[in-house]
Amino acid sequence: MKKKIVVPSITEMLQADLAQDLLLNYPRNLVVEHFRKAADISRHQQLTEEAEPKTVSELINEAKRTIEAAYQPTLVRVINATGTVLHTNLGRARLSSKLREELVDIACNYVNVEYTLETGQRGSRYDHLEQTLTKLTGAEAALVVNNNAAAVLLSLTTLAQGKEVIVSRGELVEIGGSFRIPEIMTLGGCLLKEVGTTNKTHRFDYERAIDEDETALLLKVHRSNFSIVGFSESVSLKELKEIGQEAGLPVMYDMGSGSLLSLQQHGLPEEETVQDALAAGADIVTFSGDKLLGGPQAGVIVGKKEYIERMKRHQLTRALRVDKLTIAALEGTLRQYFDEEQAIANIPTLQMLAVSDDVLKAKAETLCRLLSQHDSLAVRLEQGTSKVGGGSMPELELPTWLVSVSPKQMSVTDFVTELRHGKTPVIARTKFDLCLFDVRTITEDELSIVADEVAAVLS
Incomplete structure (x- = not known):
């Protein structure tokens, strides 16, 4: 049947x-x-x-x-317990919580993004950022596009399309996502002219390579995600400017990860700032908004007005333009740099890089105490190192405090997998049979969330 x-x-x-x-x-x-x-x-x-x-x-x-x-959104908040401050896969820089209300207001309402309130006429979206950037850096003009790769592409296309760009062989870098300087030059219609060797480039290498009819630009690229040590030599930005002046050529510096202040007093190594680069004579400097600056993803171009005005008029600029949220987030971040102490206290990237050992240890002890309530976990406090991340200061290891956890009734692989699948995903790192929580990138109010997520996994 x-x-x-x-x-x-x-x-x-x-x-x-x-x-x-x-x-x-x-x-x-x-x-x-x-x-x-x-x-x-x-x-x-x-x-x-x-x-x-x-x-x-x-x-x-x-x-x-x-x-x-x-129906759940695919982009969700996660807790970064890895200790990598500028974690590219986790969105790089966290924005200041002081901007939250302002950004929500901008996002949910009409704004004067290209409208001049004083005259009632159409304005430029770039005016909102240019005055602040020129004040902070001392540059004549500024322009913001959607990331630093775009900033480099626009600068090269505007200043050297169809002409030669001279760059040291030791600076032909590749960064994340297979972004390569030689290929971006080709895309911009420029002719790459390498000088020097991988480990050594001299002043005379540039001078011999200049062709007064064909050369349009001298380019220096910051080796932000690697370093060359030992038998090496390079031409400084100041020397490159002298060469450019003698030949009547502009000098461009791709800083990659641009910083607006020094954190030496907080134990970090000396890092060249955007202001330093401009003072050394760079005509154009490009850098990221979401790395050491601590803002949203953006590409910032500062330098001589005559060159930046040409970029503003270039057709490519519209394809690379930023939206109202990026403008608001970057402007809000930049405003805090007018007070250095305020910037370090309120911009999460700077705060996490400058945080003291005492604060880190206190946070680790709090988390250790919260997790030690579970009999099924072996919990220990230990010292370790954090990374800056985002291709910035690749050799720097920041001393930190870790909470190491060893689950007794499940593998560490299953443990970290379940943490990733929680209500608020927690991204930790592993070492052998241990799960490591680096408190450098966990905020005070996130400690209890981590504890709750661990409890949920164990239950």
């Missing part, structure tokens, strides 16, 4: 009281789609697995779970 298959109709499911909340909170077509999937699965199970028919309520609850999973 043929088995009878019992599956409620979609209409019956839609009319059920239990479905009404779903219809209020989710698009009707999405609800119908998942009701059909739940019904099809039940039908298949009855045919192949001798399963019992499911009630309307059971099918709706199954559909509800899949609807909620399908």
